[in-house]
Amino acid sequence: MSSDEGAEFTLPTIPYFYHDIVARIIPGMIQIGLIAALTTYYSTGGQNSAEIQNLKLRLDAVVHASQLATALMLLAAAYFVGVVFEGLMFLCRGLGLYSFAFARASANIRRMHGVLGPMTSKDAARLAEETFSILESYEPLAPHFFARATRFLAEAKMMAYSALALPGALVVVGITTGHWLPPGGYCGIGLSLLLFLILAVAGFARQQRRALEILRCVQYLALRRELADASSRAQTAWAEILAPSSAASATRKETPVTGATQQPADPTAAGRNTSGST
Helix, strand or coil, rough: CCCCCCCCCCCCCCCHHHHHHHHHHHHHHHHHHHHHHHHHHHCCCCCCCHHHHHHHHHHHHHHCCCHHHHHHHHHHHHHHHHHHHHHHHHHHCCCHHHHHHHHHHHHHHHHCCCCCCCHHHHHHHHHHHHHHHHHCCHHHCCHHHHHHHHHHHHHHHHHHHHHHHHHHHHHHHHHHHHHCCCCCCCHHHHHHHHHHHHHHHHHHHHHHHHHHHHHHHHHHHHCCCCHHHHHHHHHHHHHHCCHHHHHHHHHHHCCCCCCEEEEEECCCCCCCCCCCCC
16 A cells, blocks of 8 residues: 555546636637638628628527527537547647657756756656656645646647647638638738747647646655655656756666655755746
8 A cells, every 4th residue: 555545635626627618619619710700701702791691690590599509519519629639639749749848847947956958858758758647646645736737738738729720720611612722812821820820839838837837746746755655756756857968867777766765956946936827
């Protein structure tokens, strides 16, 4: 039996519902709205014509027939689109986007402790997985960190999937109507690319903030020496995060995962500097 199991901790109420709304339903709604808007624009010539008035009348008739059913169908369709985005991003997991965000966040921690040079990409990818595993494994011991990390993950997904919704709408409308250029022609393409970059950068920034929150969780658990298993594993990861680049792999081999571990650089040293909450 784990020495942590005797402690009294309340399992937190994690905002999974918030995650579904922000990460799936909102980008799905944006995707559906863009497709509907572009289809309407191209089918009516972009003018306030009789076709637009007829379309409004038909939509009003559908909504008035059953507002609840219409809302449920839209939510279901948006959720479905969001899950499709999730699947596409899972297929692209080999790009290592989160590992890059983790490396950027850990670089700040390393600088605070006077560690020169960034960790290697291989070490960053491995420690990104390990620290996230620590967060999930000891969720009841750090509910506040887990809740905030979940929130930042949802916001990062919302930004990334909303960015994907822009080219997605153009592809769908192009296939169905034959119109491949957005309204405004090449100016529209430029504005779409600019918006895509803004959303992509914002999504990466939230992933970096999530990585920082996970690092703070590891630092917190490393200080909880009374929680033997959690603290031991967190101390090992913290020592590797602060290890010089050339010695990171050696630190992993020399430091045991369970039982007594070598003490990492004082986890309290960066406590005041990693306490951002936005």
